[in-house]
Amino acid sequence: MRFGIVVNEGPYTHQASDTAYHFTKAVLAGGHEVFRVFFYHDGVNNGTRYTVPPQDDRNLQKLWSELAEQHGIDLVVCIAAAQRRGILDESEAKRHGKSGDNIAPGFRISGLGQLIEAGIEADRLVVFGD
Amino acid sequence: MTTLHTINKSPFERSAMASCLNHALDGDSVLMIEDAVVGARKGTAIANDLREHQRTCAIYVLGPDLAARGLKPEDLIEGITVVDYAGFVDLAARNRRVCAWL
Amino acid sequence: MSEGNTKKFLYINRKAPHGSIYALESLEVVLIGAAFEQDVSLAFLDDGVFQIAAGQDTAGIGSKNFAKTYRALGDYEVRKLYVERESLAERGLSESDLMPITYEDEDDDYAEKPSIHLVDRAEMARIIRDSDVVLSF
Numbered sequence: 167m168r169f170g171i172v173v174n175e176g177p178y179t180h181q182a183s184d185t186a187y188h189f190t191k192a193v194l195a196g197g198h199e200v201f202r203v204f205f206y207h208d209g210v211n212n213g214t215r216y217t218v219p220p221q222d223d224r225n226l227q228k229l230w231s232e233l234a235e236q237h238g239i240d241l242v243v244c245i246a247a248a249q250r251r252g253i254l255d256e257s258e259a260k261r262h263g264k265s266g267d268n269i270a271p272g273f274r275i276s277g278l279g280q281l282i283e284a285g286i287e288a289d290r291l292v293v294f295g296d
Numbered sequence: 297m298t299t300l301h302t303i304n305k306s307p308f309e310r311s312a313m314a315s316c317l318n319h320a321l322d323g324d325s326v327l328m329i330e331d332a333v334v335g336a337r338k339g340t341a342i343a344n345d346l347r348e349h350q351r352t353c354a355i356y357v358l359g360p361d362l363a364a365r366g367l368k369p370e371d372l373i374e375g376i377t378v379v380d381y382a383g384f385v386d387l388a389a390r391n392r393r394v395c396a397w398l
Numbered sequence: 399m400s401e402g403n404t405k406k407f408l409y410i411n412r413k414a415p416h417g418s419i420y421a422l423e424s425l426e427v428v429l430i431g432a433a434f435e436q437d438v439s440l441a442f443l444d445d446g447v448f449q450i451a452a453g454q455d456t457a458g459i460g461s462k463n464f465a466k467t468y469r470a471l472g473d474y475e476v477r478k479l480y481v482e483r484e485s486l487a488e489r490g491l492s493e494s495d496l497m498p499i500t501y502e503d504e505d506d507d508y509a510e511k512p513s514i515h516l517v518d519r520a521e522m523a524r525i526i527r528d529s530d531v532v533l534s535f
Binding site for chain 3: 297298299318321324394395397398
C-alpha cells in the first residue's frame with residue numbers, strides 16, 4: 167500500500183515530527199511504499215540543516231535526511247510556508263536576495279500542489295500535527 | 297468503509313478526544329497517540345464515556361507513548377488494545393481513511 | 399471511492415482563526431487544491447466555526463484579514479462548506495452570525511446559491527466516512 171504523510175509541526179516543540187518519523191519507518195518496514203512526506207505549517211522547520219540539538223538528543227532533521235537517502239523518499243517542504251519561516255534553497259535564497267540557503271539534504275522545496283498530489287496518488291494520507 | 301481516527305491531545309486539556317468520539321461511527325477504530333494516551337487510564341473522569349464508545353468502536357493506544365508517560369498496560373481501561381508503530385500502520389491500512397483530530 | 403482519478407477531499411477545520419496560522423494555511427491548500435479538479439468539501443466544527451464568522455476585523459492585531467477569501471471560494475468551484483449545528487449552538491452562535499458565502503450556479507442561469515450547509519453532528523460523521531482523503535488543520 168502507498169502512504170502519503172503530512173507533518174504540520176516543527177521538531178522539538180511538538181511530538182508530531184517524531185511520531186511521523188517512527189510511523190514512516192514502520193510503513194517501510196511493513197513492506198509498504200511512501201509516496202511522499204509533505205512538511206507544512208511549522209513542519210517546514212524540520213527541513214533546515216542549521217539545527218544543532220544537544221549531542222545527547224535526537225537530530226530529527228538528520229533522521230529525516232538519512233531516511234530519504236536510504237529509501238529514496240521524497241521529502242517536500244511547502245514553499246509558501248517555508249518562505250514565511252525562513253527555509254530557503256539555493257535558488258529561493260538568490261531570488262529573494264538572501265545571503266545563504268539552509269535546506270537540509272534530501273529535502274526539496276515545492277508547492278502545495280505536491281500535498282494535493284499526495285492525497286490523490288497515495289492510498290492513505292496520514293496527518294501529524296498539533 | 298471504516299475510518300481510523302487518531303487523537304494526540306489529552307482529553308483533560310482539549311476537546312479533540314470528545315470531538316473525535318462524537319464523530320466516530322460503528323466499526324471505526326480510534327487510536328490515542330502522544331498526549332492522548334493519558335486518557336486511556338482507568339478511573340479517570342472520562343473512563344465511563346470511553347467505555348460507552350467501546351460498544352461501537354475499537355480503541356487503541358500507542359505503546360511507546362504510553363511507556364514514555366509512565367503508564368502501564370495494566371493501568372488501562374479494559375478492552376483498550378496497545379499497539380506499536382507497526383500496529384499503527386496496520387490500522388491505517390485496514391481502515392479506508394485516516395482522520396486526525398489535532 | 400469516486401470515479402476515475404477524482405477523490406473526495408475533506409478539509410476539517412476545528413480551530414479558531416488568528417490565534418494560530420492553521421485556518422489561513424488550510425485556506426491556502428483549498429485554493430491551490432481547487433486547480434486539481436477534485437471533489438472538495440470543507441467542514442467547520444468546534445472552534446473552526448469562527449473561521450467563517452461575520453464581521454472579523456484584524457486591524458487591531460495587525461495580522462492579515464483573510465476572512466473575505468472564504469466568500470470567493472465559489473469562484474474556485476468550492477461550494478460545499480459544511481458547518482456543524484451543535485458546534486455553533488455550543489458557542490452561542492447561529493447561522494446569522496456567519497458570513498454569507500455563495501456561488502453562482504452556471505447550470506441554473508448563474509443563480510446565486512448558498513455554499514454553507516448546516517449539518518448536525520451525525521451528518522458530519524457521515525461526511526467524514528464518505529470522504530477519501532481527510533486533511534485536518
